[in-house]
Amino acid sequence: MSEIVPGADHPIPHDHADDVELYHPHSWITKYVFSQDAKVIGIQYSLTAMAIGLVALVLSWLMRLQLGFPSTFSFIDPPSYYQFITMHGMIMVVYLLTALFLGGFGNYLIPLMVGARDMVFPYANMLSYWIYLLAVLVLVASFFAPGGPTGAGWTLYPPQAILSGTPGGQGWGIILMLVSLALFIIGFTMGGLNYVVTVLQARTRGMTLMRMPLTVWGIFTATVMALLAFPALFVGAVMMLFDRLLGTSFFMPALVEMGQQLRYGGGSPILFQHLFWFFGHPEVYIVALPAFGIVSDLISTHARRNIFGYRMMVWAIVGIGALSFIVWAHHMYVSGMHPWFGFFFATTTLIIAVPTAIKVYNWLLTLWRGDIHLTVPMLFTLAFIVTFLNGGLTGLFLGNVVVDVPLSDTMFVVAHFHMVMGVAPIMVIFGGIYHWYPKVTGRMMNDAMGKIHFWVTFLGAYLIFFPMHYLGLLGVPRRYHEIGPTSFVPDSAETLNAFISVVALVVGAAQMLFLFNLAWSLRRGREAGPNPWNATTLEWQTPQTPPGHGNWGKETPPVYRWAYAYGVPGAARDFIPQNEPPATAAGDGGSG
Amino acid sequence: MPDTPLIRTQDAATPTSGWHSLVSDWSSDRHAFKDVSWGKAMMWIFLLSDTFIFGCFLLSYMTVRMSTTTPWPNPSEVFALEIAGTNMPLILIAIMTFVLITSSGTMAMAVNAGYRRNRRAAALLMLVTALFGAAFVGMQAFEWSKLIHEGVRPWENPWGAAQFGSTFFMITGFHGTHVTIGVIFLLIVARKVWRGDFDSGRKGFFTSRKGRYEIVEITGLYWHFVDLVWVFIFAFFYLW
Ligand code: HEM
Numbered sequence: 001m002s003e004i005v006p007g008a009d010h011p012i013p014h015d016h017a018d019d020v021e022l023y024h025p026h027s028w029i030t031k032y033v034f035s036q037d038a039k040v041i042g043i044q045y046s047l048t049a050m051a052i053g054l055v056a057l058v059l060s061w062l063m064r065l066q067l068g069f070p071s072t073f074s075f076i077d078p079p080s081y082y083q084f085i086t087m088h089g090m091i092m093v094v095y096l097l098t099a100l101f102l103g104g105f106g107n108y109l110i111p112l113m114v115g116a117r118d119m120v121f122p123y124a125n126m127l128s129y130w131i132y133l134l135a136v137l138v139l140v141a142s143f144f145a146p147g148g149p150t151g152a153g154w155t156l157y158p159p160q161a162i163l164s165g166t167p168g169g170q171g172w173g174i175i176l177m178l179v180s181l182a183l184f185i186i187g188f189t190m191g192g193l194n195y196v197v198t199v200l201q202a203r204t205r206g207m208t209l210m211r212m213p214l215t216v217w218g219i220f221t222a223t224v225m226a227l228l229a230f231p232a233l234f235v236g237a238v239m240m241l242f243d244r245l246l247g248t249s250f251f252m253p254a255l256v257e258m259g260q261q262l263r264y265g266g267g268s269p270i271l272f273q274h275l276f277w278f279f280g281h282p283e284v285y286i287v288a289l290p291a292f293g294i295v296s297d298l299i300s301t302h303a304r305r306n307i308f309g310y311r312m313m314v315w316a317i318v319g320i321g322a323l324s325f326i327v328w329a330h331h332m333y334v335s336g337m338h339p340w341f342g343f344f345f346a347t348t349t350l351i352i353a354v355p356t357a358i359k360v361y362n363w364l365l366t367l368w369r370g371d372i373h374l375t376v377p378m379l380f381t382l383a384f385i386v387t388f389l390n391g392g393l394t395g396l397f398l399g400n401v402v403v404d405v406p407l408s409d410t411m412f413v414v415a416h417f418h419m420v421m422g423v424a425p426i427m428v429i430f431g432g433i434y435h436w437y438p439k440v441t442g443r444m445m446n447d448a449m450g451k452i453h454f455w456v457t458f459l460g461a462y463l464i465f466f467p468m469h470y471l472g473l474l475g476v477p478r479r480y481h482e483i484g485p486t487s488f489v490p491d492s493a494e495t496l497n498a499f500i501s502v503v504a505l506v507v508g509a510a511q512m513l514f515l516f517n518l519a520w521s522l523r524r525g526r527e528a529g530p531n532p533w534n535a536t537t538l539e540w541q542t543p544q545t546p547p548g549h550g551n552w553g554k555e556t557p558p559v560y561r562w563a564y565a566y567g568v569p570g571a572a573r574d575f576i577p578q579n580e581p582p583a584t585a586a587g588d589g590g591s592g
Numbered sequence: 593m594p595d596t597p598l599i600r601t602q603d604a605a606t607p608t609s610g611w612h613s614l615v616s617d618w619s620s621d622r623h624a625f626k627d628v629s630w631g632k633a634m635m636w637i638f639l640l641s642d643t644f645i646f647g648c649f650l651l652s653y654m655t656v657r658m659s660t661t662t663p664w665p666n667p668s669e670v671f672a673l674e675i676a677g678t679n680m681p682l683i684l685i686a687i688m689t690f691v692l693i694t695s696s697g698t699m700a701m702a703v704n705a706g707y708r709r710n711r712r713a714a715a716l717l718m719l720v721t722a723l724f725g726a727a728f729v730g731m732q733a734f735e736w737s738k739l740i741h742e743g744v745r746p747w748e749n750p751w752g753a754a755q756f757g758s759t760f761f762m763i764t765g766f767h768g769t770h771v772t773i774g775v776i777f778l779l780i781v782a783r784k785v786w787r788g789d790f791d792s793g794r795k796g797f798f799t800s801r802k803g804r805y806e807i808v809e810i811t812g813l814y815w816h817f818v819d820l821v822w823v824f825i826f827a828f829f830y831l832w
């Protein structure tokens with residue numbers, strides 16, 4: 001550990017390096033609308049992501065209505081069901097989770113947590129948000145385009161994605177989806193480069209990489225991954241656009257549609273699957289790694305314990321990030337690949353379980369004998385751990401070829417990925433918002449509403465997704481508008497489906513309470529003060545709350561220790577902020 | 593475990609060899625890469641990401657070349673020019689490649705001149721580089737129009753697999769766009785160098801930040817990258 005926390009008694013030199021040239025806004029517009037301040041951009045990202053996420057939530061209600069009460073709602077016909085699924089999935093994964101974790105949390109937290117004044121290139125950072133907004137608008141436009149949005153499934157597999165049998169396939173839907181994705185990637189790249197360079201090159205004095213809070217590690221690694229994974233999706237999107245608009249055959253084999261030979265021929269549909277999942281699997285970790293990081297910090301803060309095995313946690317994050325680039329084909333076991341490839345990808349998939357399990361153990365060991373405060377952020381954090389564990393275990397099932405093949409495309413898969421990359425990261429997002437809201441606004445969120453929100457969401461999520469494992473084992477297929485009578489699904493499954501749908505509506509309603517709480521606490525919330533959770537990380541040590549333009553006073557804060565100095569024996573308080581000089585933190589330093 | 597002191601002074605000096613020193617160098621204070629400015633770091637990371645884009649394009653090209661059922665046109669015949677009665681395979685491509693590689697040389701000289709504060713030379717050399725780049729794009733346009741004349745389209749061509757035209761237009765088009773953007777950047781930066789913006793501390797129009805001569809080098813990084821990518825396109829597309 002001595003390497004982690006070097007030189008508490010080394011004097012830290014004054015800051016002679018040239019400081020950031022900040023852009024100083026002169027008008028309301030440049031301050032709050034076309035803002036170059038990462039904090040404002042972070043809030044813009046978060047609000048936009050939540051707004052579009054709300055659309056995805058409403059779509060999930062509509063799908064659940066159909067699944068729970070088939071043949072009841074005439075406006076949900078099979079094509080619209082597919083459109084709902086597709087838009088729900090894509091919005092949730094890309095436009096909500098990725099944007100919120102990296103664009104939202106990343107922008108707000110990275111500069112504050114590493115002690116920088118802003119992102120390194122604020123102008124590009126601002127563009128990043130506006131291109132993201134444009135991408136969202138293009139996506140929304142597809143709801144109003146002739147033929148409606150695409151119904152190809154969020155995986156957008158060709159050839160069906162651009163054929164007339166798929167909703168939006170020969171209309172505008174798929175075009176707008178692909179254009180929107182390409183825009184998203186361009187916008188993200190501008191922001192992502194900023195996050196990476198800010199972490200690498202713009203930390204404050206004393207902030208070594210191995211003193212960074214794990215939140216920063218998680219977001220940083222996820223951003224690097226995104227910069228390497230999104231290119232595959234970008235290329236796939238461009239090529240599919242050409243197939244659709246120019247009649248090229250990158251992904252299109254020779255096809256007969258309605259008795260007519262199409263002009264396509266010679267392309268490789270499997271190629272798209274490879275490109276998609278080379279992006280798609282890392283994408284899972286792009287939303288999981290920031291969640292891992294945030295969870296580590298929330299656990300440590302709310303259990304008043306230093307994080308167990310910090311160094312191991314960092315390596316686990318980096319290791320998971322690297323490994324997740326060589327497992328993508330576990331999504332393609334049923335595509336007819338060579339058994340040896342299946343063997344390879346199953347092996348790499350199972351290997352990822354090792355660093356992941358290390359993280360879970362370390363969280364538990366951090367909690368062990370901790371002084372656990374069951375605050376709302378902590379509740380969400382605990383919910384994350386169990387949910388992620390659950391999703392991770394079903395992931396081991398699906399990672400094995402022989403088990404996956406029968407389970408593929410059943411509700412079991414739906415249950416699995418909702419647990420692991422739907423519910424689990426959303427829990428962290430909520431926890432993070434409850435945790436950092438006081439810093440962003442200066443006020444606490446209402447606790448009672450927070451607890452109701454938590455319990456309804458947590459229990460509800462289990463009531464929704466747990467039974468789906470069982471449905472999947474029965475053989476209920478995924479992406480079916482209505483299965484009708486079968487020989488293998490008992491009638492009771494229908495009752496279960498109705499139950500799930502009712503719970504889904506209730507859980508959805510609880511999210512309205514959360515949104516209300518967000519707005520209500522803005523004015524009525526309890527004054528928070530600068531550091532309501534007694535946390536050590538730099539963002540809680542800003543001279544103003546909410547932090548002002550440039551984040552810090554005349555100089556950026558010097559850092560003397562890691563981010564987890566909780567319960568240090570002999571110290572005056574049970575936490576020592578990262579920037580507190582050793583002399584004032586009694587008990588610090590000397591204990592060698 | 594809970595009673596172990598959490599903060600220790602670092603009595604032994606930082607490790608000096610092996611992996612540990614690599615890690616501690618990287619993770620040390622403030623900058624992971626010493627003496628690398630933000631702009632340069634950002635360009636390197638962008639180029640890494642861009643490498644993945646070109647990599648995916650080239651791999652996709654190889655895949656469809658194998659998946660297609662019709663024979664692939666022979667590049668040395670397709671990319672041949674009739675000059676003074678003799679048929680010269682790949683002649684245009686050879687010239688284009690030569691021009692682009694030469695432009696990397698002038699670019700490197702421009703960077704050198706920029707750091708020596710030789711404004712005139714730097715600006716002129718960048719201009720020359722931009723001209724080479726424009727010549728490259730011009731020849732590419734010529735090649736495109738020749739092929740289009742001969743009936744090559746993204747969706748079909750007279751000689752065989754339709755994917756030939758699809759990948760050709762897509763990949764060279766994407767690369768040509770990169771070159772064009774590079775030319776525009778070169779011209780902008782050359783103008784700034786010429787005007788002495790980096791000596792006078794004039795602020796950027798969009799970013800309202802002061803620029804430095806380093807931007808010449810950063811533009812150069814991009815330029816060399818585009819050049820390097822071309823070598824791969826050349827090898828995989830024209831020579832295979
Ligand atoms: C209240 C919460 C949610 C409910 C009730 C819900 C419900 C559903 C339903 C009913 C389906 C379609 C199942 C089928 O017929 O195949 C689905 C698909 C999907 N959901 Fe959710 N979902 C929720 C939250 C999320 C979240 C947070 C994510 C973020 C990762 C997410 C990602 C997806 C994806 C990727 C698909 C697959 C789409 C496809 O098959 O193309 N969902 N969801």
Ligand SMILES: [Cu+2]
Pocket residue numbers: 280281284327328330331
């Ligand atoms: Cu995966």
